Amino acid sequence: MNVSSLGFRTDLALLTASGSIVEDRGTHLVVRSPDNPSYFWGNFLLLASPPVPGGEKEVVGAFRTEFPLADHVSIGIDSPELTDEARAAFEAAGLAVDVATVLTAASLQPPREVEAEVRALDSDEDWEARARLSRHVDARPTEEVFMRFARQKNAQERRLVDGGRGQRFGAFVDGAVVSTAGVFVTEDGVARFQSVETHPEHRRQGLAAAVVHAAGRYALDRLGVRTLVIVADTDGEAIGVYRRLGFAEHEQQLMMEMRSGEWASSGG
Structure with missing residues (x-):
């Protein structure tokens, strides 16, 4: 699976460099951090694309199969596009959906002085x-x-x-x-x-x-x-x-x- 998201690509690079394991299942990646099982975004599934309509509960079930002892479910999707119906279905399956912003810079503006x-x-x-x-x-x-x-x-x-x-x-x-x-x-x-x-x-x-x-x-x-x-x-x-x-x-x-x-x- 080729990861196109810069956010997830950089996440995966740091996780593997620090000892996490990434298993490629073709349609998705299974990311494991055996030394830190409570780390939500060190133990997650990354889907190449959203599941077919109605497949949201199956995705949650797949996570439970891969991480049977986990006190969490964490699922990323390599595409930020999610229909309103798919969002509602994931929320109905018990997941909170978050769309974060990835920002980049080639140079930095100086901050104000701090007392530290x-x-x-x-x-x-x-x-x-x-x-x-x-x-x-x-x-x-x-x-x-x-x-x-x-x-x-x-x-x-x-x-x-x-x-x-x-x-x-x-x-x-x-x-x-x-x-x-x-x-x-x-x-x-x-x-x-x-x-x-x-x-x-x-x-x-x-x-x-x-x-x-x-x-x-x-x-x-x-x-x-x-x-x-x-x-x-x-x-x-x-x-x-x-x-x-x-x-x-x-x-x-x-x-x-x-x-x-x-x-x-x-x-x-």
Whole structure:
């Protein structure tokens, strides 16, 4: 299966580089992250195209067959085009449908000055602080379950850092990590941002723009990147931050998920 979506193509490149497994079934891909089964978008199906009308429940059933122990269902489609009928059918099958925006930039505008130290994460303590920051960003299950998930995500990213693919930058206020953004090379000349997060008490202070800019400049100046890729909620506040930095819309990315068990009221 040839993946045309830049969003999914860069997702898959980083997942495989950090240890995930991609199985090609012709009409769809099965993506597995055995070390982190709670990672929704590390364990998902990617369809080449929407199913035939009435096939939505079969797609959910296929996910359940591939991931029988999962507390979630995550399904992507390599085309953002989804009819109103198909959307309604997926929603009736229990999935939330999200069409995100993929943006790209070849250069970046400078952000405003911030009262924080912005630098790459470079110690175990920095990465643990990043995991705990994630805990503040979203409502999650128990501390033990969430921190296991967050530390496993850190381990995946640190493999990318160790492989020379990129870095995660943080904004430090009074020694605490309050905002982060990672950026990693996915293919020649292309780098993808990962998980831009800011502590709720430190938002609207320019910190997200500062860490995205620092990470992006690192990729452009140090990694030989020509195109930066970032994905944002189409209706969220972050997309405005990225546009002000110089990112422009490239495409839409279609993702659907359902949560159950301890993750029922949160994201993964």
